[in-house]
Amino acid sequence: MIEISHVNKHYGAFQVLTDCSTTVAKGEVIVVCGPSGSGKSTLIKTVNGLEPFQSGTIMVDGISVGAPGTDMPKLRARVGMVFQNFELFPHMSITENLTIGQIKVLNRSKEEAMATGLKLLDRVGLKAQAAKFPGQLSGGQQQRVAIARALSMNPICMLFDEPTSALDPEMVNEVLDVMVELAHEGMTMMCVTHEMGFARKVANRVIFMDQGHIIEDATKDDFFGTPRGERAQQFLSKILSH
Amino acid sequence: MFSTFDFSVLSPSLPFLWTGIQYSFKLTLIAMSGGIILGTFLALARLSPNRVLANAAATYVDTMRSIPLVMVILWFFLLIPLLTGNPVGAESSAMLTFTAFEAAYYSEIMRAGIQSVSRGQVAAGDALGFTYGQTMGYIVLPQAFRNMIPVLLTQTIVLFQDTSLVYIIGAKDLLKAAEIAGKNYNRPIEMYIFAAVIYFVVCFTLSQTVKRLQKRVAIIR
Numbered sequence: 190m191i192e193i194s195h196v197n198k199h200y201g202a203f204q205v206l207t208d209c210s211t212t213v214a215k216g217e218v219i220v221v222c223g224p225s226g227s228g229k230s231t232l233i234k235t236v237n238g239l240e241p242f243q244s245g246t247i248m249v250d251g252i253s254v255g256a257p258g259t260d261m262p263k264l265r266a267r268v269g270m271v272f273q274n275f276e277l278f279p280h281m282s283i284t285e286n287l288t289i290g291q292i293k294v295l296n297r298s299k300e301e302a303m304a305t306g307l308k309l310l311d312r313v314g315l316k317a318q319a320a321k322f323p324g325q326l327s328g329g330q331q332q333r334v335a336i337a338r339a340l341s342m343n344p345i346c347m348l349f350d351e352p353t354s355a356l357d358p359e360m361v362n363e364v365l366d367v368m369v370e371l372a373h374e375g376m377t378m379m380c381v382t383h384e385m386g387f388a389r390k391v392a393n394r395v396i397f398m399d400q401g402h403i404i405e406d407a408t409k410d411d412f413f414g415t416p417r418g419e420r421a422q423q424f425l426s427k428i429l430s431h
Numbered sequence: 432m433f434s435t436f437d438f439s440v441l442s443p444s445l446p447f448l449w450t451g452i453q454y455s456f457k458l459t460l461i462a463m464s465g466g467i468i469l470g471t472f473l474a475l476a477r478l479s480p481n482r483v484l485a486n487a488a489a490t491y492v493d494t495m496r497s498i499p500l501v502m503v504i505l506w507f508f509l510l511i512p513l514l515t516g517n518p519v520g521a522e523s524s525a526m527l528t529f530t531a532f533e534a535a536y537y538s539e540i541m542r543a544g545i546q547s548v549s550r551g552q553v554a555a556g557d558a559l560g561f562t563y564g565q566t567m568g569y570i571v572l573p574q575a576f577r578n579m580i581p582v583l584l585t586q587t588i589v590l591f592q593d594t595s596l597v598y599i600i601g602a603k604d605l606l607k608a609a610e611i612a613g614k615n616y617n618r619p620i621e622m623y624i625f626a627a628v629i630y631f632v633v634c635f636t637l638s639q640t641v642k643r644l645q646k647r648v649a650i651i652r
Contacts, residue, residue: 234554237558262557262560262561263560265558265559265560266559267560268558270555270558272551272554272555274549274551276549276551276552278555278574280577289559290559293561293565294559342560
């Protein structure tokens, strides 16, 4: 589904990603973790072309990301993305947030878009909030709406960029629950997160990044069980110790 | 000293003064709407990654902002007939001039507005599969415009006051009408006072509206 091979990215002399390669098969859930500044968010953003890269290739469903002939808006419409800061559109109601992409990009009718939007809103447990504006919801609620918005486009895979990092601790679980449910339904997912509980529960593989390199790319059991690199161990001991 | 004033000359002049007021309003509204639309495109051009486009827009804006409005009014009035071969009336010339001139100021406001919308919003639009135009049209510009409504209106108040400068090319706005009426009745002071009161009432009302709007249009965050 997603094939990342030998991707390099730099800002001037600063190398952000160095020779990153990995694949995500259909239905797989991959968790990407690593210290801040390790390039994990950048890596996930290269997958739908939000971050350009200088060399290497990324194929999503057989289409080359960022290649000259690729219709990027069309490709992005098929890849759902959830951001750290939710990024709901604050000037639109929740239902407008859920329908605008469907109407303007997928050319669905208003009724159809509304039906899909409300169904998804119900699914993330927020049907009662349909008429509200993003600013009237809590962070956790906003992030659930953001997930519903991404799902409204019927994506072939989902990218999560630290979806719970901006949330108050008591709201983290309501978002993770939605993500776990998605994973159980077989959605292909690539998640940048430090939530190791989530990784343990649903991840197929865990990728550990440091200073722009993919240092570990292991199955969940290998990553949490058997010996692994020193950097990953240090990192894990820090985030698991509390 | 007011005993020497004779405001009774106002009422017979009102229909004539009214045509001047109408023109001033018309000029303001046209320059405002035209200026905001043109200014938005200038702002988008200035922020575009295309250097040629960005520089062209920047040059236009900086030039307009470096020349006194009176001179622009005068030059447009003299130049357009030379360029097109047809004389344009003072009234039409002023509308063109003000739209072109105000666009430079509105574009700086819109540029600030566009930059006030976070990059994350653009990314969210892109991620949904929007094209550049859709991201701008549905996501960025509505928020930019909303954030900037008070400033845009404040600029419009300045614009309304500046319309009085068209007297230099003889366009019949409120000030010119007052001047003419003053000459007709040999009561220039009364007429100028009347014009000043109108300018004051309109501008004061608008600025109060700005204050009220500032509270109302804010997007809930």
